[in-house]
Structures are given as structure tokens and as C-alpha cells.
Amino acid sequence: MFSDNNRITGIQLKRQIAVGLTGAFLLILTKEPALLGRSGLLGLLTGFAAVLLYLLVLVRAAQAYRDPELLLGRVGGTLLRLLYLSYLVLTGSFLLAEAVDMTTAYLLTGSQGLTAAVLLLAVSLLGTGSDLQRRGRMGEAAYPLLMLGFFLMLAVAAGAVNPKLLDEAPALSVSGTVQGAYAYYGACMVLSVLPFLLNHVQGKGQAFPHMARAALLVTLITGSALLILLGIFGYEGLVRQETPILKLMSRIILPGGFLDRFDILWMAFLLFSLLFGLGSVLFYGRTIGKFGTFTKGGYVLALLILAGALITWGEKDIRSFYGDALRWFYTPVLTAVPLFMWLCRKWRRK
Amino acid sequence: MDISLNIRENEAYVRSQCEGCADIHIRPMKLGRDRQLVCFVVYIETAVSNMMLRDSLVGQMINRLWEMPQREILKCIRENSLGISDVKELATMEEAMAAMLAGNAVMFLDRYDRAVKIASKGYPSRGVPKAEFEKALRGSSEGFTESEKVNAALIRKRIRSTDLKVEEMTVGKRSQTMLALVYMDGLAYESLLDDIREKLKNFEVDGVFDTGMVEQLAEERWMSPFPQFETTERPDRAAMEILNGRVALLCDNAPNALILPTTFSSFMQAGEDRYNRFEIVTFQRFIRYAAVILAMMFSGVYLAVINFHTQILPTHLLLSFAEARQGVPFPSILEVLFMELAFELIREAGVRMPGPLGGTIGIVGGLIIGDAAVGANLVSPMAVVVVALSALSSFAIPDEEFSAPFRLLKYGFILLGGWFGIFGIVCGCYLVQGHLAGLTSFRIPYLMPFIGSGLKGYEKDRDGIFRGPLVRMRRRPVFARRGERIRLRMGDDAREQRGE
Structure with missing residues (x-):
């Protein structure tokens, strides 16, 4: 008999990673200059290899995250939680800002950003909840339909690729590849919060293959989307586009002609995945901060994310700040912290 | 309270308990050849009728006791030497009263500190009826009764x-x-x-x-x-x-x-699914799942498309939609809500109407109201088609109780689709899915078998949206104990199991 043991399966882990990341990566990484072109695509694959190594470290370090205060002391543990929380708030704000942009530009045209942001945040908060098993089941159930949707849409879009435009892309360069790899690796820093969950995965030893499969799937979908976009808009066109992925389907005509455009469907899939991604940020925030769903801490977290997404200073907003923060601070720090935690635990055990 | 050896005390207690209960009869008797043994039987009038008839169990028993010498009666009762199958001794007054209220006759005898429960036909009930709400083309027509x-x-x-x-x-x-x-x-x-x-x-x-x-x-x-x-x-x-x-x-x-x-999937299975071939059952299940989606979302999606995302429709379809809505004074969300509520009214009236009138109300009401509403320019013909399709879909869900939440959620989707377009529909889907993912029924996740494939003890039973061929459905679903999952054995395996 199954029991409510506050655990999820490896399959659920894989699926929730895939469902949470695909939409965000498609929306955000397809407009990341470092990932466009041949060097960008090679960088993506190289970055994936680095992500695999990073995942191995995360699995090794998982035990150390069971009770950081025990390992690092009260101050150290609190600082560690604050580090991850700050990263999650910024990531949540960035993701929300992107989702709001997509919503107000294509889905709820003419609506206020605040309305869309509040709705998105409320739905992701209520839909995902703070129950580990519920979120696991949600990811598992959504995965087949969502992935089938993405796959079919990309397959249809692939039919519109112009091979000549692919040839026009700039030649490979080492610096371009390195930049692309670092950009992709940096985007995958969202996986850095996984050790807080890994202790709740059935058969911890088998977590890595599931995580690696999820990362591979997300990489393949993102890579395919980048390739298809390159073949449809060309390198120059792609660089000029603000969010090319949203316009991908506007040029595609479905066989049969019963729908004139079906980019709304594409956006519906993206939105679902973004909601799950946003819900995941809230979920991890509550887990790391030890907040319940409807507690002060939970509300503060949601409000911080909302404020981060909406506040602008001059011409700047979260998007002009997040990239640099990720590149220069969070990527190196969040790479080093799990290694440190792992070594710390080893040293303690000795 | 223990049963007393003194029958007067017992009778007084029973009479005090049954005071004002005209349907409960207390029948004093004197048994034995010389009519010396005082006793009484307490029973509910309609539950234990024809007591003295020869073929009644109680009647037979009392007739036998009538002829016995007094000293043998208690011995006979104690040893049940009358050989009546469902005679039970009861030690307390509470047990005796409960047995009587359950529709049995209860006999008290003087100088005997037990009551004797004699099973009777029990409360009146109808015979085995035909299953009315889970009709099947194949298989038994028997339905449960009230007993x-x-x-x-x-x-x-x-x-x-x-x-x-x-x-x-x-x-x-x-x-x-x-x-x-x-x-x-x-x-x-x-x-x-x-x-x-x-x-x-x-x-x-x-x-x-x-x-x-x-x-x-x-x-x-x-x-x-x-x-x-x-x-x-x-x-x-x-x-x-x-x-x-x-x-x-x-x-x-x-x-x-x-x-x-x-689980969610068990509601989508009809009673006769096992009796029919797997190909047709799988096809029917696809239809049912599509019906769930249509019943819940079709009206909302229609509103989202015509209010927010008209660009997805081919021009000729868009024009015909616009033409159909010409002259309708209400916003589309109101016309859909009006039609949906009118349909619910017809449905409710149909359910409450006696016998064949119910069906007639449904057909006539639907036709007349739909036609009249279109004629009076209250709603567009397109809205009638959309509402009718969504209503039809709700009837294709095999379990009426299970279709009710989708009919209710439909209104949420109408508001979401009407106010926020596809954005609202996606948000609605997300919330519904989140809710369903949080549900469990006695620790089994509600969304089984669509989830849980990695759970310990999960085995594929080939009975989800796809129903496998019966010869391949060898395993019981997750509900059965882990060591007892084999349901079907074929060929040599089956012969070996039978010991042949």
C-alpha cells in the first residue's frame, strides 16, 4: 500500500525538472545572444556536459543539505539559506517579469502588468502548493501532454526551416562556444536548489540518472528550438528579435487549414510550463526558508518576487540586473557552495 | 442491561422502551402442552408478518413449542434442537432490542435469562431491480436494492x-x-x-x-x-x-x-468495459476523456477565442461567427451563461419529472428554448451549438457523480475564458491539475495510473485510457496486495495452477 511518506519518485523528480525548466528556457535562452548561432549551439552542448558534472556534485552534497545548521552552525546555516533565498527571489522576479511581458503582449493585450503579475503569482502559488508529493504528481501528470505539445509544435515548425539561413550563421569560435557554455551552465543554476529536495527522493542513489535525463531533455528541446529559430529567422533576424520563440509559430500554417494561426496554443504550453517553474521557485523558497504556504514567510516571499518583477529604476528593471548577478555572482558561488558543503560533511565525518 | 430470569421484569422493560411505538407488537403467550410457560414475542408488525403461518420460521417454532411438555421447552431452546438455522441467543436487553429493530422477532421466556432472536423476512423491500443509471448493452442487468x-x-x-x-x-x-x-x-x-x-x-x-x-x-x-x-x-x-x-x-x-x-481513471470505466473487445473499449475511453475536457472547457475556450484570440480562426469561420452574433444585444459571456443555466434548469426539471415525462422535458425544453432564444436574438446559434456540445459531453462521462464537478468547473472556465482568454483557461487548467494532484483516496493518488509509475509496488495493469486485450491483462491493479497481483494465467500456467 502506498503511503503518504513525504517522498517523491525519481520519475517525478525528472518530470518536474523538465516541466519547470522547458518553458522558461525556451522563452529566455532563445533570446540569449551567447546561445545563438553555431558557437552558441556547441556551447549549449558543452554547457550540458558541465551541468552533468554539477548534478553529480549536487547528488553527493545532498546529505549535507539535510540540516545545514547542524553542519555550519546556526549563523552559517542561516547565511546559506539566505543565499539560496536571495537567488530564488531574483530568479522568481525575473521569470515573473518575462511571463508578464509575454502575457501582456500576446495573451491579455492591453492589460496592466500588475494584474497579470498578481494573477500569475496567485495561480502558481495556489496550484503548486507546498506539498512535496502534490508537486511531484503534478509534474508527473503534466509531463506527457506538455512534452508532446512542445515536440509536435517544434516538429511542425521544423518543416518551415530554410537550410540556407542555417548556412548563413557565423562560423564556430572558441570564445563564442565558451560564452555559450557558461551562459547555459549559468541558466542551469536553478538546479542548485535540488539538494534540499534530494533527501525526499525515493532511492537517492538513482536520483542522478533521472536528473541527467531531465537535463538532457531540456537541453535537446532548447537546442532544437534554437536550431529551428535559426533556420526560420536567420542569425541576423534572430539577433534583432526581442522574444523570437513567441513569434515562432506565427509563421507556421497547420495542415488542413482549420486554424489560421496556432501560436496561441504554443503560448498556452509555454505559460503552463512557466507557471510550474514559478510555482517551483515559490515551493523551494518555502522549503529553504521553512515557510508554510499561508504563513507570513510565504507571503513575504511572494511579495518580494512580485516587487522584484515590477519595480523599475529609470530605464532598468530586474532583467537588466539579473543577467549580471547570475553571471558574476550566483554562478560561481552556487557552484562552489555544494562542493564546500560536500567537503565540509566529509571532513566532519572524519 | 442483562436479561432477567423473571419474565415480568423483561416485559416491563420492553413495554417501557416501546411505549408509543404502534408498529411494534408485544405478544404474550403461554407455551407447552399444559400452557404453563409464560413467554412473549416482540416484533415489528410489517417486518414479521404471518407469524402463525405454517411456513414461517417463527410460526413453525412456536407451533412446535406449543406441543412440548413445559420442562423440555427451555432445554430445547437452549440446544436449538428445533434445528432452526438462524436462531441466536442474546444476553442483554440492548442486543435484544437491536435485533428486534433489525426486523427480527425476539422471544423472551420465563425463567430463562436469554432472549431468542428468530430471523424473519425483515423489513419490506423491493425485489432485485434493473440497474437504471449504469445501463450496459452487455452483461447482467441486475442492480442493487435497498437491503x-x-x-x-x-x-x-x-x-x-x-x-x-x-x-x-x-x-x-x-x-x-x-x-x-x-x-x-x-x-x-x-x-x-x-x-x-x-x-x-x-x-x-x-x-x-x-x-x-x-x-x-x-x-x-x-x-x-x-x-x-x-x-x-x-x-x-x-x-x-x-x-x-x-x-x-x-x-x-x-x-x-x-x-x-x-481514482480518476476508475470513474472513466463503464461497467461493461471488461465484457467488450479492447479496441472498442479503448476508443470509447478516448471519447470519454475528450468528453471530460469538452464538458469542462469547451464553453470557456469558445469565449476565449471569440473575445480575445480571433486571429486563430480562418477568416471565413470568423465571419460566420460574427454574422451569427449580429443582433444579439448581450456580451458573449452572458449569452453562454444564460444558455448554460437554461440547460441546467431543463436538466433539473427532467430529473424531477416522473417517468417518461423527464426525457420529454429534456428534448422539448432544449429544442424550444434554444430555438426561441435564437429567434428572439437572445443568443446566437453558435452559442447554442457550443452549449449543447458541452452538455452532451457531460452525459458521455460514465459516472454521473463524477460528471457533476466538471459541470460545476465549467462555469469557472466560462468566467476565466470570458475575462482572461486563453491565459485564464491555462490558469484554470493549472489549478484543476494542482487540485487533482493533491487528492488521494485512502493513500492512493487520485491521478493513478497517470502518475506513480515509479512508486514502489506499482505494476502496469493495462487498464488506463488504453485497455489491453483481456488475455494480456494478467495483473491486478495497485489496489491488490503486492504478492497477489496475478489475475490471469493462460495455457500450461493455468493448468498447473489447477493441478492438472
């Missing part, structure tokens, strides 16, 4: 094994309603049975008159519109599910059984 005993017998008729256990209990402080847990010993998880017993003990209520009350009092998430217990009125369906390791809960006065644990 828990008869219902248990209908299941036993299909599973003639002593492993089929029927565990009786009473709920309802005043109604003292009989419930029966029916399960296969060795197949159903003991922890599941413990959970069910615990849930049933978890409430104290005046009366329980239907399984619906038990369901609402025992379910885990009472705020959810989704039923967490499955209901069936077909004994064959109940028997089949019991063989899958699930538990049937019968309730006196309820012509149906509750089946638990319950």
Missing part, C-alpha cells in the same frame, strides 16, 4: 468463495443503519481495511440513510467537488472491483455500493 443483506448476497452470488468477507457494523446513533464492508481476504490490503474502519468510526451522526452520507462524512478532502468514493449500482461491477483488491461498502437503504479506493 444490505440482499446486496451482499448479490455479490456473493458472483464470488462464491469463503474468502469473500462481509463485515457488518452499524452507524448512526439513532438510525442504527447497517453497513457492510465486502472484500476479498488476502487481496485487499489490511491497512486499507483498517483505514476504512477508522474513517467509519470517526463520526457520530443521528442517522445515515444513504451511501452518499457515508461518503461525505468519511472522505479526506471534503472541500473538493470531486468524489473520492466511487458508486455503483451494479453487483457485477462491485464484484469485479472486489476481485481487484478494492473494498465495497454497502449501506442499508441504499441501492448502490461505494467502491474504494477510487
Whole structure:
């Protein structure tokens, strides 16, 4: 008999990673200059290899995250939680800002950003909840339909690729590849919060293959989307586009002609995945901060994310700040912290 | 209170308890050849009629005692040497009263500190009816009746094994309603049975008159519109599910059984699914799942498309939509809401109308209101088509109780689609999915078998949207104990199992 043991399966882990990341990566990484072109695509694959190594470290370090205060002391543990929380708030704000942009530009045209942001945040908060098993089941159930949707849409879009435009892309360069790899690796820093969950995965030893499969799937979908976009808009066109992925389907005509455009469907899939991604940020925030769903801490977290997404200073907003923060601070720090935690635990055990 | 040796005390107690109960008869008698042994029988008039008839169990017994010498009567009763199968001795007054209220005759004898329960035909009930709401083209037409005993017998008729256990209990402080847990010993998880017993003990209520009350009092998430217990009125369906390791809960006065644990997919299976070929059943299940989506979202998506995302429609279709809406003074969200509510009215009236009038109301009401509303420019013909399709879809869901939440959620989707377009529809889907993912029924996730493939103990039973060929459905679903999952053996395996 199954029991409510506050655990999820490896399959659920894989699926929730895939469902949470695909939409965000498609929306955000397809407009990341470092990932466009041949060097960008090679960088993506190289970055994936680095992500695999990073995942191995995360699995090794998982035990150390069971009770950081025990390992690092009260101050150290609190600082560690604050580090991850700050990263999650910024990531949540960035993701929300992107989702709001997509919503107000294509889905709820003419609506206020605040309305869309509040709705998105409320739905992701209520839909995902703070129950580990519920979120696991949600990811598992959504995965087949969502992935089938993405796959079919990309397959249809692939039919519109112009091979000549692919040839026009700039030649490979080492610096371009390195930049692309670092950009992709940096985007995958969202996986850095996984050790807080890994202790709740059935058969911890088998977590890595599931995580690696999820990362591979997300990489393949993102890579395919980048390739298809390159073949449809060309390198120059792609660089000029603000969010090319949203316009991908506007040029595609479905066989049969019963729908004139079906980019709304594409956006519906993206939105679902973004909601799950946003819900995941809230979920991890509550887990790391030890907040319940409807507690002060939970509300503060949601409000911080909302404020981060909406506040602008001059011409700047979260998007002009997040990239640099990720590149220069969070990527190196969040790479080093799990290694440190792992070594710390080893040293303690000795 | 113990039964006294003095019959006067017993009679006084019974009379005080039954004061004002005109339907309860207390019949004093003097038995034995010399009419010396004082006794009385207490019974409910309609439950124990024709007492003195020769073919009545009670009548036969009393007629025999009439002829015996007084000293032999008590010995005869004590040893049940009358040989009557369902005679039981009761030690306390409470037991005696409960037995009488259950529809039996209870006899008290002087100088005997036990009461004798003599089973009778019990309360009046109708015979085994036809299953009305779970109609099937193939398979038995028998349906459950209002007697828990008869219902248990209908299941036993299909599973003639002593492993089929029927565990009786009473709920309802005043109604003292009989419930029966029916399960296969060795197949159903003991922890599941413990959970069910615990849930049933978890409430104290005046009366329980239907399984619906038990369901609402025992379910885990009472705020959810989704039923967490499955209901069936077909004994064959109940028997089949019991063989899958699930538990049937019968309730006196309820012509149906509750089946638990319950999952989303079990609601999408019809009673005859096992009797038909797998290809057609799979196709039918696809239709049913599509019906769920249409019943819940079609009206909302229609509003989202015509209010927000007209660009997805081909021009000619868009023009015909616009033409159809010409002259309609209301916004589209209001016209859809009006039609949906009109349909609900017709449906409610149809259900309450007696007999064949109900169906007529549905057809005539739908036709007339739809036609008149279009003629009066209250709604567009397109809205009528959309609402009719969504209503039709809700009827394609095999379980009426399960289709109700989708009919309710439809209004949420209408508002979401009408106000926020596809954005609202996606948000609605996300919330519904989140809610369903959080539901469990006796620890089994509601979304099984669409989730849980990695859970310990999960085995594919080929009975989800796709129903495998019967010869390949060799395993029982997750409800059955892990070591008892083999349901079907073929060829040599089967012969070996039979010891041939």
C-alpha cells in the first residue's frame, strides 16, 4: 500500500525538472545572444556536459543539505539559506517579469502588468502548493501532454526551416562556444536548489540518472528550438528579435487549414510550463526558508518576487540586473557552495 | 442491561422502551402442552408478518413449542434442537432490542435469562431491480436494492468463495443503519481495511440513510467537488472491483455500493468495459476523456477565442461567427451563461419529472428554448451549438457523480475564458491539475495510473485510457496486495495452477 511518506519518485523528480525548466528556457535562452548561432549551439552542448558534472556534485552534497545548521552552525546555516533565498527571489522576479511581458503582449493585450503579475503569482502559488508529493504528481501528470505539445509544435515548425539561413550563421569560435557554455551552465543554476529536495527522493542513489535525463531533455528541446529559430529567422533576424520563440509559430500554417494561426496554443504550453517553474521557485523558497504556504514567510516571499518583477529604476528593471548577478555572482558561488558543503560533511565525518 | 430470569421484569422493560411505538407488537403467550410457560414475542408488525403461518420460521417454532411438555421447552431452546438455522441467543436487553429493530422477532421466556432472536423476512423491500443509471448493452442487468443483506448476497452470488468477507457494523446513533464492508481476504490490503474502519468510526451522526452520507462524512478532502468514493449500482461491477483488491461498502437503504479506493481513471470505466473487445473499449475511453475536457472547457475556450484570440480562426469561420452574433444585444459571456443555466434548469426539471415525462422535458425544453432564444436574438446559434456540445459531453462521462464537478468547473472556465482568454483557461487548467494532484483516496493518488509509475509496488495493469486485450491483462491493479497481483494465467500456467 502506498503511503503518504513525504517522498517523491525519481520519475517525478525528472518530470518536474523538465516541466519547470522547458518553458522558461525556451522563452529566455532563445533570446540569449551567447546561445545563438553555431558557437552558441556547441556551447549549449558543452554547457550540458558541465551541468552533468554539477548534478553529480549536487547528488553527493545532498546529505549535507539535510540540516545545514547542524553542519555550519546556526549563523552559517542561516547565511546559506539566505543565499539560496536571495537567488530564488531574483530568479522568481525575473521569470515573473518575462511571463508578464509575454502575457501582456500576446495573451491579455492591453492589460496592466500588475494584474497579470498578481494573477500569475496567485495561480502558481495556489496550484503548486507546498506539498512535496502534490508537486511531484503534478509534474508527473503534466509531463506527457506538455512534452508532446512542445515536440509536435517544434516538429511542425521544423518543416518551415530554410537550410540556407542555417548556412548563413557565423562560423564556430572558441570564445563564442565558451560564452555559450557558461551562459547555459549559468541558466542551469536553478538546479542548485535540488539538494534540499534530494533527501525526499525515493532511492537517492538513482536520483542522478533521472536528473541527467531531465537535463538532457531540456537541453535537446532548447537546442532544437534554437536550431529551428535559426533556420526560420536567420542569425541576423534572430539577433534583432526581442522574444523570437513567441513569434515562432506565427509563421507556421497547420495542415488542413482549420486554424489560421496556432501560436496561441504554443503560448498556452509555454505559460503552463512557466507557471510550474514559478510555482517551483515559490515551493523551494518555502522549503529553504521553512515557510508554510499561508504563513507570513510565504507571503513575504511572494511579495518580494512580485516587487522584484515590477519595480523599475529609470530605464532598468530586474532583467537588466539579473543577467549580471547570475553571471558574476550566483554562478560561481552556487557552484562552489555544494562542493564546500560536500567537503565540509566529509571532513566532519572524519 | 442483562436479561432477567423473571419474565415480568423483561416485559416491563420492553413495554417501557416501546411505549408509543404502534408498529411494534408485544405478544404474550403461554407455551407447552399444559400452557404453563409464560413467554412473549416482540416484533415489528410489517417486518414479521404471518407469524402463525405454517411456513414461517417463527410460526413453525412456536407451533412446535406449543406441543412440548413445559420442562423440555427451555432445554430445547437452549440446544436449538428445533434445528432452526438462524436462531441466536442474546444476553442483554440492548442486543435484544437491536435485533428486534433489525426486523427480527425476539422471544423472551420465563425463567430463562436469554432472549431468542428468530430471523424473519425483515423489513419490506423491493425485489432485485434493473440497474437504471449504469445501463450496459452487455452483461447482467441486475442492480442493487435497498437491503444490505440482499446486496451482499448479490455479490456473493458472483464470488462464491469463503474468502469473500462481509463485515457488518452499524452507524448512526439513532438510525442504527447497517453497513457492510465486502472484500476479498488476502487481496485487499489490511491497512486499507483498517483505514476504512477508522474513517467509519470517526463520526457520530443521528442517522445515515444513504451511501452518499457515508461518503461525505468519511472522505479526506471534503472541500473538493470531486468524489473520492466511487458508486455503483451494479453487483457485477462491485464484484469485479472486489476481485481487484478494492473494498465495497454497502449501506442499508441504499441501492448502490461505494467502491474504494477510487481514482480518476476508475470513474472513466463503464461497467461493461471488461465484457467488450479492447479496441472498442479503448476508443470509447478516448471519447470519454475528450468528453471530460469538452464538458469542462469547451464553453470557456469558445469565449476565449471569440473575445480575445480571433486571429486563430480562418477568416471565413470568423465571419460566420460574427454574422451569427449580429443582433444579439448581450456580451458573449452572458449569452453562454444564460444558455448554460437554461440547460441546467431543463436538466433539473427532467430529473424531477416522473417517468417518461423527464426525457420529454429534456428534448422539448432544449429544442424550444434554444430555438426561441435564437429567434428572439437572445443568443446566437453558435452559442447554442457550443452549449449543447458541452452538455452532451457531460452525459458521455460514465459516472454521473463524477460528471457533476466538471459541470460545476465549467462555469469557472466560462468566467476565466470570458475575462482572461486563453491565459485564464491555462490558469484554470493549472489549478484543476494542482487540485487533482493533491487528492488521494485512502493513500492512493487520485491521478493513478497517470502518475506513480515509479512508486514502489506499482505494476502496469493495462487498464488506463488504453485497455489491453483481456488475455494480456494478467495483473491486478495497485489496489491488490503486492504478492497477489496475478489475475490471469493462460495455457500450461493455468493448468498447473489447477493441478492438472
